[in-house]
Amino acid sequence: MKIKYLIGFIVIGLTLIGSVVLAQNIQFPIEELGNCEDKSACKSYCDKSENTEACVAFAEKNNLMSKEKIGLARKFMAMESKGPGGCNGRDECNNFCNNIANIDECVAFSEKNNLMPPGELEEARKVQAAIRRGVKPPPCGNKKQCDVYCEESEHMEECIAFGVEAGFIQGKELEDVQKMLAAVKRGIKPPPCRGKEACDAYCSSPDNMEVCMNFAMEAGFMSENEKADSQKMLGALKKGIKPPNCRGKEACDTYCAEDAHVEECINFAIAAGFMDEKDAEMAKKTKGKGPGGCKGKDECEAFCNNLDNQETCFNFGKENGMIPEADLKQMEEGKQKFQESLQQMPPSVLECLNSEVGVGTMEKFKSGSAMPPREIGEKMRACYEKMGPPSGPEGQGESDREFQPGPGMENPGGQMMPQQAGPKPDGQMPPREENRERMMPREGKRMAPPPGEGMGMPPSEGINIQQMMPRESGPGTVGGMAPGEFVPMQPRIEQTAPAPQAAPAPEPAPAAPQTLLKFSPFGVILNFFLGR
Template identity: 35%
Template sequence: MKDMRILSLNNNITTFSTMYKSITVLCVSGIIACGIILFGPATFAQLQSADSALGKITYPIADLGSCSDKKNCETYCEQTGNMQSCIDFAKKNALLSTGDIEKSERVIKRIVAGKTPGQCKTRGECEKFCQGNVANIKACVSFAEELSILPPAELAQAKKVAQALEGGAKLPGTCTDKQLCDLYCSATDHLDECLVFAEKADILPANEIAEARKIASFLKAGTTPGACKTKQSCESYCKSEQHFDECINFAEAAGLATKEDIELAKKTGGKGPGGCTSKETCATYCNDQAHASECVQFGIEKGLISEEDKENIKNVTEKIQQGLAGIDPEAQKNVEACFENKMGAETYRKLMAKEIVPTQAIGTSIQFCFEDAMKKYAETMRAKMMQEGGGSYGGGSAPQGIPKEMMQQIPKELQQQIPKELQQQIPESIRQQIPEAAGGYQSAPTGAVSPQGGAAPAPSCGMFTNVPSCDMIPDPRGQEACRQCK
C-alpha cells in the first residue's frame, strides 16, 4: 500500500517560519555570551532557570565566600580565583548539567592561562570583544570550536555567518545579538533584508530561501490565512477545520505543496485514519495492526489505493502460499521461521487465516524474509556442491546463486521483491543456456574441463539434484555424468 501522504498543513503553510531559523545563528557576534560558559557570570544567570535546585539553596552561601544573594554570588564567581569553587558548588548541588560543567571547566583553564579571545575574563568583557568588532568574530568562533563549546550544527552555522561578515555582509539592521535580530526580522518590512543575509551567509538551503520569499510577498500584502504573521498564529489559525479551505487554497497559491498533495488534502480534508495529519503520524497509526483494516478501507474510499494494490492486499495469503510452495523445503522452513520472528507467530497465523489485512510493516517483513531465504539457500547449495563435487562442478567452479527452477516457481509479485543482483546470481552454467539470453551458450566457461589425467572421476550425484535438465550442463562430459545419476 502506498504511503499515506496526508498533507500536513501545519508543516507546509507555516514554511515562512524557516526564515526565522537564520536568526537563531546570528548570536555569533555574541558567541561567548550565547554559547561559551564563562562560569562566573554565566553560572548564576543559568541557574535562575533551575528553580527547583535553587529553591533548596539558602543565603549566605558559605562555600562561595558567604555571598548573600544571586547578584553578589555572580560577582564572586566572576573572579578568576573563585571560578573552580563555583564549579565544585554546582557539581555538589546538581545546579548544572554534566555537559555544562565540563564546558565550564575547559573555559576556566583558558581564562587562567590568559588564552581566551582578547584575553577576556568575564562575560561582559567577552561580549564586548566579540560583539564590538566584526574582525574579532573569527577568533571567537575558533575558540568555540577548539573547546567544543557549541553543538556541531550550531558551529557550522556560526562559521558561515562569520565568513559572511568577514566578506563584508552586514547583520540585518546591524543587530548585535539574537534577541535584537529576532525582533528586527520579525517585522514584515525587514523580511527581504533578512533573507538576503541568510542567502549570503548560506545558512538556509536554497529551496527554503525560495519558499520564504514566496511567503514574504503574501505577508507584506496581508493575504496569509487569517492575515497571520507568525508561525504560531498561522498554526493556530489553520488547525481549525473551519479554515481548511482557506489554508489549502493559500498553500496552493503560494506553491507550498505539489498538485498531488493538494488534491490529496482536498480528498481527505487534511486528515487520515484516526485523524492523523502527517505522513509520520499516519504511518504510526496504520502500522498498528488494530487499525490496519480501517486504513485499508480509508485508502479505498478516498481513492488512495489502486486496483492492483487492492488485489495484492486481498490475495497476499495466496501469494505467500505460492511462494512457499515453489521453494526448497529447507528454504521454506527458513522463510516461515523468519515470518514468525519478524511479525510474531500469532500475527503470521492470523495473516494466513485471513483474519487480518497486511500493514506496511508486515509487507516489509514478507519482502525481507523471502530475500533472506534466497540468499541463505544460495549459500547452502554452493557449499554443498563444492563439498560433494570435490571443489568443482563438471571440472569447473561450483554454480552460485539461486537455482533457476526455484526462481521460476516463485510468483512474479514476490520475484519482484528480490533484488536484481540476487536474481542475476542464477548459476552461470544454467543462465547461459537460456535461449533468449543472446542465442544460447556456445562454449564452456573458462575452467570447465575435466581434471588432468584423462577420464572424469565417478560422478557425485548430489551436485545434480537441483539441475532441471542435464542438457543445460555445457560440458558434454558433465551431461553424461548427470544422465548416469538421473
C-alpha cells in the first residue's frame, strides 16, 4: 500500500537540482549555472527562484529532465509566485507539504496550477476525504516517515486499515493483503527486503528462495499443486543445482530455448523431478525444437496439422527414434495400399473426393508426399453414399467393378466401404495401439513448476500489495517442443466379417493419437516469486 499524505513540491528543486548534481557526464565548473564548482554549489544556485529559468534551460539542453518535468517547471515559472504557504525552493516547499496538516493547501495549489498527474491528484483527494471523515492516519508526519513506519510488520495492520478506509485497497487486492497480514500475525516473517526491485533481487538468489517460497505458501498465495512444485524446486536447490538465470515465464521460455542453455535448464528440471532421464535424453537431442524448428505445443501442432508439413513431421519422428521400426513398416505399407486404392477408385467417387478434399491435396496423397488423415475415411464413405447405388448387371456398373479393394480391406481412417467384407490383409494400417502410446506424452507430465507463480514481498513506499501476490496461478508447463497431432492413418480396428448378403454400416473413425512427439523440454523452469 502506498500512502501519500503530502504532495512534495518538487517541480524545481527536487527534479532539477537532483538531475543536475547527480548527472555523471556534467563537468564542473558549470558556466551556465553561475560557474558552480560542485554539486552542493549548483544545488544552492538552483534553489534560488531567480535562477530557475537558467537551471531549467540547462536541464533541458542536457536531457537531465523528462519532458513532463520540464513542462511542470515552466508552468511554475509562468505563475510568478511562490509555492503553497509562500514556500520558496525545494527544501522549504518539501518541508511545508510533508506536514500532513498542510495537505489541503498543497493539493489545492497543485490542482490549480496543474502540477500533479491525475492519478496522484486522485490519491491525494482520497487521503483528504478520509481525514475529513475522522479516519485516523498512522502517527507519521510525512511521506518518508510513513514509508518506514508502515514497512514494520507490527504497524502493517494499522496502515492497511487506513488504506482500506481511504479507498486505496479494494477487491482482490484487499483479499490478498489480508492473507499476508494473517501470515504475519502467525509469526511468519516476510523476506527482509523492501520494494519490488529489492525483493526481486533478494528472492532471485538460490540462498533466499526458501524464505520467499515459505512465506508465499504460508500466506496462501499458492495452490496445493503449486506448493508441491515449490517443494520440488527447493529439493533441487538443496542438492546444489542452481536454477536457470531467468525470471518469469516469457524470460525463461526465451532463455531455455537457446542452445547454450539447454543443458542447464534440463539438469535443473531433472533435479527438481519435473523430467525423467529418458525424457531428458530426448530433450537434449532435439534441443527443445520440433519439426521445422517449431517451439511449444500450439506452434508445433499448427505446423504438423498442415498437410504440407506432415512429411516433415513424419521424418522428424523417424529420425529421432520416436516411431518403432515395426510401426514405420506398417505406416509405409498402409500409405502404399491407400495409393493403390485411389488408382482403382471409380471416377465419380474420385471426383467427389477432389471436391471435398481439394485436387491439390488429393495429388499429394497419390504421390505419397502427404499422409492421409483420419477424416479421409469418412469422406470416402460419404462420397460412395452420395454417388448412390451402383448400376449395371446385378447392381454393379463397369466403372465400379474397377475398384474392388478386396474383402475386409480398410480404407484410411478405419472406414470400410459398403462393398467390403471378409478378413483383412495384414500390414496395411499404421502403428498398433500399444506402440502408438510410446509416441504420446504421459498424462500430467511436467518438467517445470507453474509459470508465472509468484509470492509477495514487503512493500516500498508504505505497503505495496502488488508486490505480495503471485504473478499467475495457471498450471505450469515447460513450453518447449510439443508438435501437435500427426495422424498419418488410423490404427487397425478388428472387425468381424458380416454375412455376404448385407454389408455393415461403416464404423466411425477411431480417436486419433494425441501427438507424435511427447517431449516438451523447455520453457519456464521456475518462477522466482517476484510478485505480479
